[in-house]
Amino acid sequence: MKSNVLNKPLSLCGALLSLVIASFAFAASDVDLQQSPEVSATVEGQIKMPKQQERMALNYVNQPPMIPHSIDGYQVTKNTNRCLQCHGVESYRTTGAPRISPTHFMDSDGKVLGEVAPRRYFCLQCHVPQTDAAPIIGNDFKPMPGFGQ
Known part of the structure; x- marks a missing residue:
C-alpha cells in the first residue's frame, strides 16, 4: 500500500502557489493607473479603450502589431474569430x-496551409490592444535603434 506522504508536500506547494498568485492579483488591483485624455477608467482596474486610434510604432523586429481599436465584444473561440471578418484574406480589401x-x-x-494555422488562430495570444496607460510595474525598456518612433 502506497503512502500519501509524498502527496502532502505537493498539495501544500499548490496551496502556497495559489496564495501567492492571489496576493499578486489583489495587489495589482490596487494600482492607480495614470490615464491619458483618450483612455478613461470604467470600473476600478479596467481601462476603456478608445474606439479607434493611430497605429503605434513597433519597438523591435518581429513585434506583433498592437490593435489600434477597441475589441470589446469581440469573440475569438475555436468556432469563430471576429478578427478575421476584417483582416481575413477575402475581407481586408473591402x-x-x-x-x-x-x-x-x-x-x-x-x-x-489553406487557412489560418491553428497555432496562429487565437489572435489575442500575441496581439494586444494598444493604450498609453502607465505600466503596472516600471521598467527601463528602450526600443531598438530606429524603432518606436
Missing part, C-alpha cells in the same frame, strides 16, 4: 484593414 500576415498560414513545420 474593409481597409491590414491583411493577416502570410506567416499566419504556416504550420510549425513551415508547410503553407
Whole structure:
C-alpha cells in the first residue's frame, strides 16, 4: 500500500502557489493607473479603450502589431474569430484593414496551409490592444535603434 506522504508536500506547494498568485492579483488591483485624455477608467482596474486610434510604432523586429481599436465584444473561440471578418484574406480589401500576415498560414513545420494555422488562430495570444496607460510595474525598456518612433 502506497503512502500519501509524498502527496502532502505537493498539495501544500499548490496551496502556497495559489496564495501567492492571489496576493499578486489583489495587489495589482490596487494600482492607480495614470490615464491619458483618450483612455478613461470604467470600473476600478479596467481601462476603456478608445474606439479607434493611430497605429503605434513597433519597438523591435518581429513585434506583433498592437490593435489600434477597441475589441470589446469581440469573440475569438475555436468556432469563430471576429478578427478575421476584417483582416481575413477575402475581407481586408473591402474593409481597409491590414491583411493577416502570410506567416499566419504556416504550420510549425513551415508547410503553407489553406487557412489560418491553428497555432496562429487565437489572435489575442500575441496581439494586444494598444493604450498609453502607465505600466503596472516600471521598467527601463528602450526600443531598438530606429524603432518606436
